[in-house]
Amino acid sequence: xxxxxxxxxxxxxxxxxxxxxxxxxxxxxxxxxxxxxxxxxxxxxxxxxxxxxxxxxxxxxxxxxxxxxxxxxxxxxxxxxxxxxxxxxxxxxxxxxxxxxxxxxxxxxxxxxxxxxxxxxxxxxxxxxxxxxxxxxxxxxxxxxxxxxxxxxxxxxxxxxxxxxxxxxxxxxxxxxxxxxxxxxxxxxxxxxxxxxxxxxxxxxxxxxxxxxxxxxxxxxxxxxxxxxxxx
Amino acid sequence: xxxxxxxxxxxxxxxxxxxxxxxxxxxxxxxxxxxxxxxxxxxxxxxxxxxxxxxxxxxxxxxxxxxxxxxxxxxxxxxxxxxxxxxxxxxxxxxxxxxxxxxxxxxxxxxxxxxxxxxxxxxxxxxxxxxxxxxxxxxxxxxxxxxxxxxxxxxxxxxxxxxxxxxxxxxxxxxxxxxxxxxxxxxxxxxxxxxxxxxxxxxxxxxxxxxxxxxxxxxxxxxxxxxxxxxx
DNA sequence: ATTTAATAGTGTAACAAATACACACTATAT
DNA sequence: ATATAGTGTGTATTTGTTACACTATTAAAT
Numbered sequence: 353x354x355x356x357x358x359x360x361x362x363x364x365x366x367x368x369x370x371x372x373x374x375x376x377x378x379x380x381x382x383x384x385x386x387x388x389x390x391x392x393x394x395x396x397x398x399x400x401x402x403x404x405x406x407x408x409x410x411x412x413x414x415x416x417x418x419x420x421x422x423x424x425x426x427x428x429x430x431x432x433x434x435x436x437x438x439x440x441x442x443x444x445x446x447x448x449x450x451x452x453x454x455x456x457x458x459x460x461x462x463x464x465x466x467x468x469x470x471x472x473x474x475x476x477x478x479x480x481x482x483x484x485x486x487x488x489x490x491x492x493x494x495x496x497x498x499x500x501x502x503x504x505x506x507x508x509x510x511x512x513x514x515x516x517x518x519x520x521x522x523x524x525x526x527x528x529x530x531x532x533x534x535x536x537x538x539x540x541x542x543x544x545x546x547x548x549x550x551x552x553x554x555x556x557x558x559x560x561x562x563x564x565x566x567x568x569x570x571x572x573x574x575x576x577x578x579x580x581x582x583x584x
Numbered sequence: 585x586x587x588x589x590x591x592x593x594x595x596x597x598x599x600x601x602x603x604x605x606x607x608x609x610x611x612x613x614x615x616x617x618x619x620x621x622x623x624x625x626x627x628x629x630x631x632x633x634x635x636x637x638x639x640x641x642x643x644x645x646x647x648x649x650x651x652x653x654x655x656x657x658x659x660x661x662x663x664x665x666x667x668x669x670x671x672x673x674x675x676x677x678x679x680x681x682x683x684x685x686x687x688x689x690x691x692x693x694x695x696x697x698x699x700x701x702x703x704x705x706x707x708x709x710x711x712x713x714x715x716x717x718x719x720x721x722x723x724x725x726x727x728x729x730x731x732x733x734x735x736x737x738x739x740x741x742x743x744x745x746x747x748x749x750x751x752x753x754x755x756x757x758x759x760x761x762x763x764x765x766x767x768x769x770x771x772x773x774x775x776x777x778x779x780x781x782x783x784x785x786x787x788x789x790x791x792x793x794x795x796x797x798x799x800x801x802x803x804x805x806x807x808x809x810x811x812x813x814x815x816x
Numbered sequence: 817a818t819t820t821a822a823t824a825g826t827g828t829a830a831c832a833a834a835t836a837c838a839c840a841c842t843a844t845a846t
Numbered sequence: 847a848t849a850t851a852g853t854g855t856g857t858a859t860t861t862g863t864t865a866c867a868c869t870a871t872t873a874a875a876t
Contacts, residue, residue: 407665433639560871792842
């Protein structure tokens, strides 16, 4: 903010907590690092932000490098700048979180970068030890998502296009870590009038097939502006 | 996040949206810049973060330099990193907001830094044109505060220790930009049980003096953890 | 053909919270 | 004494939240 300072190279990173939902469980995509520091450790996907890209662009790039997908829902989370968080000196990281439809992935993601040896989905409730302050970043991310699904329909970013109400409920339960009443959940959710009831049903299950729903995009957009109040 | 990179000086700034409440109005402390770029323009207080301080420390320092106060409530807001936001190249800024009891200030604040010629409280609804992307940062800050007073008792950070219910209501009205019903407001606020009714009353008013209240710190702390739901 | 297992799908009563709404009271200034 | 300006209070209505249990449907196993 001051003048007469040298034109310095920016040195900050971005790290991204990528959430997915599968088998009734929330998962986080972690990489095994192939570079020092923390070589061989698990960590969040993330890298230095290039000089010519915005932070959002850098995150989109990182998401693409690790998942092969573009246009993933993402939001800035917090900027971490403790003096000791990076062994090479104080390097701040602008952390993001992203929400991903796991069924959009064709297979286990293969990162196309050098700094990651592999990328693996880990259940949120059973994470390995992480390098840097990445454990802390994930904590903050889940807290944010927990709050945000109460007033914003971001949960749908984690579900396939067509989903059952039970899947939606299980997702809320996974994020909040608490069981919900089926009848009350359905009543409330259908009352928002943001779901379109399809005439399609689940297939390949050995019990009564559930009806599929999808978002009504127009109403969804309105709700995104106005805010929901979804609690308990 | 990668190794074998030179140990570079960090070059990022922090800017702080300092809110105050006076005369039923929300105000923002702006400085008149005494340095290029944007010399002579109004802008947010903010500066480069030193290499040896955390971001929080830098913000506390900046708050102290401009208000003479320590221990002000503050929270990180967002990190802005557009390529064009700073004329000297891409310098990101980690923006914070702070809430200040204006009656704690003895007089108009005098900044002790070189880069500010003066610091002046401006009504939020009538701001001058600002340098950098600072207008945008203020927008984002007020949105955040607007949401946050719905679930967290941060409003009290803007009021004197002893306040009337009408002052509290006017503060909510100023932040939300909407009139509230007096009876409903009082019922709801008193129901949270976080206020202590004093036997003191307002003085020096030419009409019926209002009762003073203050926070019950113990109950306040609990509510801070558990969250309120204060809407409408 | 019948049974079993697994999950889908549905309604109501009780309670709590939010809203809408109007008038009497009190301190001071003149 | 009276005008002024803001304080302080209650209730009925509507809306939202909670608690709670059984029947329906399908595929698989027998």
